[in-house]
Amino acid sequence: MLVYADAQSLDISGPLEVFALASRQAQEDDSDCEPLYRLHVVAEQAGPIVLASGMQLLPDLLCSQVPDAFDTLLVSGGMGDALDRMRANNGLVRWLREIAPRVRRIASVCSGALLLAEAGVLDGRKATTHWRDLGELRQRYPRVQVEADAIYTHDGAVWTSAGITAGMDLALAMVAADHGMPLALKVAKRMVMVSKRSGGQSQFSRQLDELDLPDQFAQLAAWVREHLRSRLDVGRLAQQVHMSPRQFGRRFQSVFGTTPQKYIEQLRVEAAKPLLESTRKEFKRIASDCGFASDEAMRRAFVRQLGIRPSDYRERFGSP
Secondary structure: OEOOOOEOHHHHHHHHHHHHHHHHHHHHHOOOOOOOOOOOOEEOOOOOEEOOOOOEEOOOEEHHHOOOOOOEEEEOOEOOOHHHHHHOOHHHHHHHHHHHHHOOEEEEOOOHHHHHHHOOOOOOOEEOOOHHHHHHHHHHOOOOEEOOOOOEEEEOOEEEEOOOOHHHHHHHHHHHHHHOHHHHHHHHHHOOOOOOOOOOHHHOOHHHHHOOOOHHHHHHHHHHHHOOOOOOOHHHHHHHOOOOHHHHHHHHHHHHOOOHHHHHHHHHHHHHHHHHHHOOOOHHHHHHHOOOOOHHHHHHHHHHHHOOOHHHHHHHHOOO
């Protein structure tokens, strides 16, 4: 695991604990089993590294000491301007570019994807990162095929994960790829994790995206939330902001980054989630309350937006 000043401690400890526990579990299952993983904390220079949380970490290996036969290199994410400093570090970027073809696989946790992208490791590959950094990954590195809603990606020898705890999902997937799903399931159970998370980064609230909208569209967003049960076609929405439907469609896409139909579907899914979590209402009633044409339409919307059915969502997140 490559670390640096102001790296996020959970980006580092979370995945490493998954690998450590996999080794421990395998040895408990078979006392003659050698450790499956030998873990190293790697840094560019010797001495304690102060992480974003204030914790200090002492690396046991320098970048210059990493052998060519290394199996896996993970790159942690960082807080504040930590990533900017690392991307401006030509020596470290060059080392990443040179080491990537020599290890069996290379991976990033959270915003660490930006450092891999700077080194060209993600060029032409599918990749993801924390949702707050997706825009920068897409705009600054156009050769990267950004998977915005993924918890983690796997494209050949290159893996990337979304924000922070998603690094543990990535590590668990690596354990499954290396040693089979039965072992990964045991590790997940011991760590009280789901073996494969349903849904993606889109599970965070759409309202977070609306904080910086132009006033005209902020008012429209508030109006739409109050009228989800109504018929909301482009013509009616355009009337609310005094635009022609054609002009509205172009302007809406540029402001919201999606079509009006998809946006309204997202809001209806958002409205249905708390009803599934905190009530025992029938699906047909919830669908009607949130503006879906039917419970089947709601089911299809949930699968499109979250990768999970309303019944599964209620089972996982609903209160007793």
